[in-house]
Amino acid sequence: MILPVVKFGTPVLRERGAKIESITPEIKKLITDMFETMEENHGVGLAAQQVGVAKQLTVIDVREVKDRPSWVEIGGKPVDVAEIMPLVLINPEVTPVGEAVKGSEGCLSFPEIYAEISRPESVDVSALDAKGKPITFRCGGLLARAVQHETDHLNGLLFIDRMEKKVKLELQPELDALQAETKAALKKK
Numbered sequence: 001m002i003l004p005v006v007k008f009g010t011p012v013l014r015e016r017g018a019k020i021e022s023i024t025p026e027i028k029k030l031i032t033d034m035f036e037t038m039e040e041n042h043g044v045g046l047a048a049q050q051v052g053v054a055k056q057l058t059v060i061d062v063r064e065v066k067d068r069p070s071w072v073e074i075g076g077k078p079v080d081v082a083e084i085m086p087l088v089l090i091n092p093e094v095t096p097v098g099e100a101v102k103g104s105e106g107c108l109s110f111p112e113i114y115a116e117i118s119r120p121e122s123v124d125v126s127a128l129d130a131k132g133k134p135i136t137f138r139c140g141g142l143l144a145r146a147v148q149h150e151t152d153h154l155n156g157l158l159f160i161d162r163m164e165k166k167v168k169l170e171l172q173p174e175l176d177a178l179q180a181e182t183k184a185a186l187k188k189k
């Protein structure tokens, strides 16, 4: 089922997600719905907050992006990125490894707003997969960026919080307009 993606100005986007204690049928259904929703919107990643659920759950799939490379290592050995796709991360913990690099980011909760964001080039990730099994890997490139962007969502952080002041200032009128539109729509409900 395709779920509505909440936009900037919706309070749940600022909530820290609760830890998931067990993979219930509701969580399984949520994972399926989040993948369908992400595909429908041509996203690379989607966090539970973006479909109105404050839980430590995100889905990621970078396979459609051909022009921005990703890499993955498991136990120090390179593996094919496709091997861990599509990726479900439950209760993820992310540790920065590489130097900060700039790259373009968008967000399904901020339609048509893009900005260069500086983030570590690579990260170590440990999480539970869709079956509740622990997984650990190191990744870099676009996948590392997606993992960090989505993990931020799980902690109530948004990419606008990572923007340079000057960049955010330039986007401020668009951000204000989006927020006002969201708040007006929420009031009508």
Ligand code: ZN
Residues within 6 Å of the ligand: 106, 107, 108, 109, 149, 153
């Ligand atoms: Zn986002």
